[in-house]
Amino acid sequence: MRNKxxxxxxxxxxxxxxxxxxxxxxxxxxxCKKTPYYELCSNIIHSNPATPxxxxxxxxxxxxxxxxxxxxxxxxxxxxxxxxxxxxxxxKLTFCAESYIPAIKYVLPQAVGSINRGNFGFANxxxxxxxxxxxxxxxxxxxxxxxxxxxxxxxxQLLDISAAILKILLNG
Numbered sequence: 001m002r003n004k005x006x007x008x009x010x011x012x013x014x015x016x017x018x019x020x021x022x023x024x025x026x027x028x029x030x031x032c033k034k035t036p037y038y039e040l041c042s043n044i045i046h047s048n049p050a051t052p053x054x055x056x057x058x059x060x061x062x063x064x065x066x067x068x069x070x071x072x073x074x075x076x077x078x079x080x081x082x083x084x085x086x087x088x089x090x091x092k093l094t095f096c097a098e099s100y101i102p103a104i105k106y107v108l109p110q111a112v113g114s115i116n117r118g119n120f121g122f123a124n125x126x127x128x129x130x131x132x133x134x135x136x137x138x139x140x141x142x143x144x145x146x147x148x149x150x151x152x153x154x155x156x157q158l159l160d161i162s163a164a165i166l167k168i169l170l171n172g
Contacts, residue, residue, distance in 0.1 A: 025046075034168055035160070036157075036160050045062070055168050059166055071104055073100060080093055103133060
């Protein structure tokens with residue numbers, strides 16, 4: 001009798017897990033389709049073991065991923081600064097490092113805190129602020145001279161995804 005009850009319970013739990021996963025996957029797809037970079041959004045959220053059940057959780061995952069990406073880029077910039085002999089390039093890279101540091105330490109964590117408190121407007125402001133700093137970094141370089149162009153491009157895509165999901169939350 002216990003084996004039959006145990007088997008039934010296992011089947012019910014498995015069914016609930018599958019239904020929950022399908023609902024979550026559908027919500028992720030619906031949300032990511034409203035961003036400018038569906039594939040990037042979907043891949044980041046699906047690769048996170050803490051799959052969220054709502055856009056609020058999704059944007060937190062994206063922002064945390066953005067912080068990790070920004071930290072990696074800052075380390076890359078610091079390594080370049082150590083190796084560069086051109087003082088003008090060193091100055092530009094230093095400017096960019098100084099743009100990434102506040103985003104990593106203050107601006108993006110502040111956005112996550114604002115989201116957790118339901119203050120999506122301030123979170124959106126924080127994302128815009130970080131975006132302006134990355135754009136300012138890009139403007140230090142002319143043409144395709146920037147050793148950071150692809151990294152800054154990814155950063156801007158991540159911030160655009162965050163802004164799009166925040167817009168969904170703001171429009172409730």
